[in-house]
Amino acid sequence: MENKADSPLKRDDKKENNSKDIEVTSVVYDAEQHSLLCAGCSCLCDDISFYLQQGRICRTLNLCEVGRHRLGTIDAEGRMPPLSASQLTERLKEAADLLRTRTPALILGADSLGGAALQETWTLAEDLKGIWLPWVFSGLQAFYDQVKKIGWPTALLDEVRDQANAVIFWRADPLITHHRHLSRYSVFPRGRYTERGHHDRSLTAVNTEQTIIEPLCQQYFQIPFEADTAFIEELIQPRPDNTFPHRDFPLMIKAMERASFIALFVDPEKTGKDSLEAMFQWAGKVNREGRQRMVIMPLWDGGANVEGFCRLSLEKAGTPWGTDFSRTFKPSGDPQLDQKKLAESVQSILVFEPHPDSLQSRKIPQALADKPRVIIDPFKQSPVQPADLVIPAALPGVETDDLFFRADGLPMKVEGPEALAGQEYPSIEKLLREILIEVGRR
Ligand code: SF4
Numbered sequence: 001m002e003n004k005a006d007s008p009l010k011r012d013d014k015k016e017n018n019s020k021d022i023e024v025t026s027v028v029y030d031a032e033q034h035s036l037l038c039a040g041c042s043c044l045c046d047d048i049s050f051y052l053q054q055g056r057i058c059r060t061l062n063l064c065e066v067g068r069h070r071l072g073t074i075d076a077e078g079r080m081p082p083l084s085a086s087q088l089t090e091r092l093k094e095a096a097d098l099l100r101t102r103t104p105a106l107i108l109g110a111d112s113l114g115g116a117a118l119q120e121t122w123t124l125a126e127d128l129k130g131i132w133l134p135w136v137f138s139g140l141q142a143f144y145d146q147v148k149k150i151g152w153p154t155a156l157l158d159e160v161r162d163q164a165n166a167v168i169f170w171r172a173d174p175l176i177t178h179h180r181h182l183s184r185y186s187v188f189p190r191g192r193y194t195e196r197g198h199h200d201r202s203l204t205a206v207n208t209e210q211t212i213i214e215p216l217c218q219q220y221f222q223i224p225f226e227a228d229t230a231f232i233e234e235l236i237q238p239r240p241d242n243t244f245p246h247r248d249f250p251l252m253i254k255a256m257e258r259a260s261f262i263a264l265f266v267d268p269e270k271t272g273k274d275s276l277e278a279m280f281q282w283a284g285k286v287n288r289e290g291r292q293r294m295v296i297m298p299l300w301d302g303g304a305n306v307e308g309f310c311r312l313s314l315e316k317a318g319t320p321w322g323t324d325f326s327r328t329f330k331p332s333g334d335p336q337l338d339q340k341k342l343a344e345s346v347q348s349i350l351v352f353e354p355h356p357d358s359l360q361s362r363k364i365p366q367a368l369a370d371k372p373r374v375i376i377d378p379f380k381q382s383p384v385q386p387a388d389l390v391i392p393a394a395l396p397g398v399e400t401d402d403l404f405f406r407a408d409g410l411p412m413k414v415e416g417p418e419a420l421a422g423q424e425y426p427s428i429e430k431l432l433r434e435i436l437i438e439v440g441r442r
Helices: 065-071 085-101 115-128 137-150 157-163 181-186 225-236 249-258 273-289 306-317 335-345 428-438
Strands: 012-017 020-025 031-036 048-053 056-061 105-108 131-133 166-170 202-207 219-222 261-266 293-298 348-352 373-377 389-392 402-405 411-414
Touching (some): 085 115, 085 348, 085 389, 085 428, 115 131, 137 273, 166 249, 181 261, 219 249, 225 249, 225 273, 273 293, 306 402
Parallel strands (some): 166 202, 373 389
Antiparallel strands (some): 012 020, 031 048
């Protein structure tokens, strides 16, 4: 930590400007820290600068809009006031009572949390005989079904940056969910073998509606969801007589032929099971032929630690999408159907960092809107239902140090600025331990 309070550059000055004096007031920072990680999404950008005054972040560098949305609200206006010790004890008891009596409880959204708190959510779900799910459980099931069936062609994001010369976003738009994905890994950076950045790559996107990324794409396919599988089959085996009826199809075929490394980023929650299977078969064929390499990487519109959740879930339950200790719910991989089935099974909810007005879609599903719930969140909730019990907490990765996994599975320790006065809020890990004591586990 570097203290710049006495830096000669940080003072109130009066400077001459030919005809008149101009008062120049420079901001004096109490502390500044650089090259920190952001846990706003699973890109985990590692070049963030924080400037602090009186124990608060007053300026940041390199955060995108998603990151600013997450960190910009950790000032007093964006948060619930911290609870007193007696209020907190009371609230935790009420939370434990609710989750213990309204069973089965759904523990939703632990993919927003760092490693230690994530572990505690598993223990709590096990103890309550509840249902333990990340925000994107349907997509995880659908994606890993293909991984099991066909095998997973994947890569580090650094390899994509260095080598990919054809990039495809399939029903995923990083300009909505992972803003700096394009500039750090997939399109604009100069890599080892893509020395001219985006001039060395072709960019394709597929979506039903117009999305923000469209103006950057050489090929843009605005096609209905139902057309995906036929489109992929044409890409696997282009037919000279009956090509896919789209203006950009011939361009895409050429781009695929020219590429030595194809990186396909897909949002499995928005892509059908058959289309996912066709995509994996396409990659399998390309890789077997051996002239090119093709990788498929999910771009989840979920918590920043989806990969951490998957790892823990695979280790503990043998499934990547979570587990159901109550044995009342089995996800089908279809998000709409799964929400209905979940609503029939669940009697209460413990949820982490729901974002009702977020850029990302971490929202409590409508089908579950009438279930009583405990919300643990660093941010102010709006609106709060009368049945909600809200417990304010420290922000993971900023006010507590945490282990997160990057989108390509790389583990990274995320630490906030040392001088940040976050001690007034308890960590989520500590809150979960207290709830566990209340429900009788410890
Ligand atoms: S892209 Fe993600 S990790 Fe990077 S600054 Fe934005 S929110 Fe943070």
